[in-house]
Amino acid sequence: MTPAANRLHYHAPPLYHSIHVAFTSITPVTSGSRSACASALASVRPGLPISREEAVHLIRCSDDDLPELLATARAAKERFKPGVITYSRKVFLPLTNLCRDYCGYCTFRRDPGDPGAHTMTSDEVLSVARAGEKLGCTEALFSLGDKPELLFPEMRETLRHLGYKSTLHYLEAMCELVLRETSLLPHPNPGLLSAEWIARLAAVSPSMGLMLETTNAALLAPGAAHDNAPDKLPAKRLRTIEDAGKQSVPFTTGLLIGIGESLQDRVDTLLAIRDLHDRYGHIQEVIVQNFRVKPAIPMANCPEPTRGQMLRTIAVSRLLLPNVNIQAPPNLSAPYYGDLVDAGINDWGGISPLTPDFINPEKPWPHLEQLRLRTEAKGFALRQRLPVYPEFLPALAAKPGLLSDKLRAAADDHGLARILRAA
Numbered sequence: 001m002t003p004a005a006n007r008l009h010y011h012a013p014p015l016y017h018s019i020h021v022a023f024t025s026i027t028p029v030t031s032g033s034r035s036a037c038a039s040a041l042a043s044v045r046p047g048l049p050i051s052r053e054e055a056v057h058l059i060r061c062s063d064d065d066l067p068e069l070l071a072t073a074r075a076a077k078e079r080f081k082p083g084v085i086t087y088s089r090k091v092f093l094p095l096t097n098l099c100r101d102y103c104g105y106c107t108f109r110r111d112p113g114d115p116g117a118h119t120m121t122s123d124e125v126l127s128v129a130r131a132g133e134k135l136g137c138t139e140a141l142f143s144l145g146d147k148p149e150l151l152f153p154e155m156r157e158t159l160r161h162l163g164y165k166s167t168l169h170y171l172e173a174m175c176e177l178v179l180r181e182t183s184l185l186p187h188p189n190p191g192l193l194s195a196e197w198i199a200r201l202a203a204v205s206p207s208m209g210l211m212l213e214t215t216n217a218a219l220l221a222p223g224a225a226h227d228n229a230p231d232k233l234p235a236k237r238l239r240t241i242e243d244a245g246k247q248s249v250p251f252t253t254g255l256l257i258g259i260g261e262s263l264q265d266r267v268d269t270l271l272a273i274r275d276l277h278d279r280y281g282h283i284q285e286v287i288v289q290n291f292r293v294k295p296a297i298p299m300a301n302c303p304e305p306t307r308g309q310m311l312r313t314i315a316v317s318r319l320l321l322p323n324v325n326i327q328a329p330p331n332l333s334a335p336y337y338g339d340l341v342d343a344g345i346n347d348w349g350g351i352s353p354l355t356p357d358f359i360n361p362e363k364p365w366p367h368l369e370q371l372r373l374r375t376e377a378k379g380f381a382l383r384q385r386l387p388v389y390p391e392f393l394p395a396l397a398a399k400p401g402l403l404s405d406k407l408r409a410a411a412d413d414h415g416l417a418r419i420l421r422a423a
Contacts, residue, residue, distance in 0.1 A: 037061035041068055047079055049274065050319045055267045059316045066308065073315035073344030076322045081346045085375045086325075086385040089368070089417070090139035090350040091132030091184070094358045095120050095171060098155050099145025101229035104298040105259060105291055108359045109145055112154035119158050125174050128355065129182045135353045138410055138417045139387040140184040142171060143358065146191030146231040168197055175204040179406060187252075187350075187387035192231050195243040202249045206388040206396050206407055207284060209252030212237050215272050216265040225259040225299065238272060245280025250392040254287030254327070257313055258305040266313055270320045277324060284389045285325040287349065288314045290332050292360060307336055311343045318344030325389055330371065331363040341378040347385070348375075383416050390415025 040054040050058070061069050096119040099109035110117035129140050149155040149167055164170040168190060175186035186205040193201070193210070201208055215234045219226045226232040244251045255269045270286070277283035290305045305313075310333060317326050327347040330337035351365045366374070375382040386407070388396065393415045397404050412418040 037065040037069070041065070041072055044072055044076075044319060046076070047322055049322055050316075052267060052271055055270070055316050055320055056264055058319065059263045059267060059312050061312060063308070066311065069315050070311060070342045070344075073318040074342055076318050077326070077344040077346050080323055081325075083381060084383050085341060085346055085348060085378075085380045086383050086416070087348040087371065088139045088350045088387050089135075089137045089384050090141045090187075090352050090355075090387070091128050091137050092350070092352055092355040092358055093120065093125055093128060093140055093142050093174075094118075095125070095142050095144040095174060096148060096155070096167060097145060097358070098148035098152055100148055100151035101146055101231050102227070103229045103232065104225040104227065105256075105294075106359075107294050107297060107361075108143070112152050119155070119162075120174075121162075122174065122177060126177060126181060129178045129184050132352070132354050133182050133184055136384075136419070137352070137354065138183070138185060138384070139350055140175075140178045140182075140186045141350055141387070142175065142186060142188040142190070144171065144188075144190055168193075168201075172200055172204060175201065179204055179402060183406065183410060185387050185406060185410060192236055193240050193243070195247070198240070198244050198247055198249055202247060203401075204403065206386070206403060207250040207252065207392070208244065209285075210237060210240050211256060211287065211289070212241065212253050212269055212273060213256040214259065214261045214265055215269045216261050219260050234272075238276070241273075241276055241283075242280070245276055245282040248280070248282055248395065250284040250388050250396070251282050252285040252287065253283060254285075254289060255313075255317075256289050256291060257309065258291030258303070259299070260302075267316065267320070270317055274321055274324075277321070283321075283324055284392055285327050285347065286317060286321055288317055288326065288328045288345075290328075292332055292363060294362065307333075307339065311339065314340060314343035314345055329357075329360075330374075331357055331365045332360060334363065334366070337366070338374040338378055341375065341380065350387075384419065385416050386410055 036057040040057040044050060058069055097108055097110045147167060149159055162170060171188055171190055175188060178184050178186050187207050188201055188205055189209045217234050241253055253273055255266060257266055273283060273286055290310050293300055293304055314328055325347050326345045327349045328340045328345050329349050333340055357363060372382045393411055397407050410418055
């Protein structure tokens with residue numbers, strides 16, 4: 001399907017109405033559900049993950065049971081990493097916003113010739129990275145469309161002009177440039193990767209990421225959120241995450257809620273992540289991200305997840321993954337983002353004092369001082385981490401080379417970010 005045909009195809013997506021029905025139908029909760037939720041909460045054991053059956057009951061818990069669910073999740077977080085909520089101070093580098101996938105919720109991607117379509121030059125990358133370095137940033141987050149040269153001849157020409165065979169070759173070079181010329185540590189999110197490319201990028205970045213989003217392949221159906229997005233096939237994304245695990249690459253993944261999935265789908269997505277982490281031990285962070293409506297997207301008339309849905313999903317994530325870092329972006333839950341701490345997160349994700357959230361540009365990150373105050377109001381200290389979490393640092397720092405040298409220079413005695421200047 002051509003890009004133009006795709007836009008026409010999305011004009012009246014048939015499944016979005018049914019998505020609305022699915023979300024509005026989960027609000028009523030029966031007394032039987034309350035009993036099942038209470039039973040599931042009673043069966044939680046400190047430090048042990050809950051079962052699928054328990055998770056399905058808990059993610060449907062009533063408002064009456066919600067305070068106990070949140071208290072249980074927060075206690076699980078405290079057993080894991082007590083007293084602290086972390087964040088990564090970053091610059092956001094949208095290396096290219098050309099993408100061959102057309103997702104119903106995305107405003108980041110562009111076709112060649114669209115307003116705002118852009119591929120950063122090496123000078124632009126280095127300029128932003130150096131500016132962030134002066135503001136105390138330690139992460140260079142590279143976000144980009146998935147293999148746009150496979151669809152667009154214009155991107156192939158851009159890459160030829162830049163001197164690279166593919167977008168991934170260019171990404172590799174830009175990660176190496178930032179690593180060599182600044183104190184920042186690259187964290188690339190390039191989409192699907194082969195085992196070979198995971199190894200290549202791991203040589204120039206301590207961690208990388210790919211959002212699983214959902215295990216529900218039905219969302220690739222005509223009119224659904226992942227219609228005409230071939231790289232969003234869950235099996236392909238799980239394969240990339242598994243290949244990273246086989247190479248012990250610290251990996252960030254997560255789920256996107258509110259795109260047409262069921263509550264059971266959310267649980268199953270978390271279980272798929274847990275299964276991979278149980279096998280390989282490489283999932284450094286699970287992001288619970290909520291869909292936000294934007295006026296120019298095909299899903300503009302779809303309901304956003306409610307505050308209660310977000311809190312339930314985070315709490316169940318914590319109880320399914322009691323010893324994994326759980327993150328939720330504060331800018332996507334403003335103004336109540338402080339409540340996310342009550343559900344068991346231990347990290348705010350990347351926050352930039354310099355660059356916007358190019359994926360959700362209408363949702364600015366909170367000022368770091370405001371984030372600190374909100375975190376402390378909930379009883380926790382705010383600490384800056386590196387793009388790779390402390391528990392994964394020893395193995396990376398033991399390897400010889402530029403990357404390990406930069407990691408050792410960036411980390412303090414606790415594996416968090418060494419603060420060289422006032423925040």
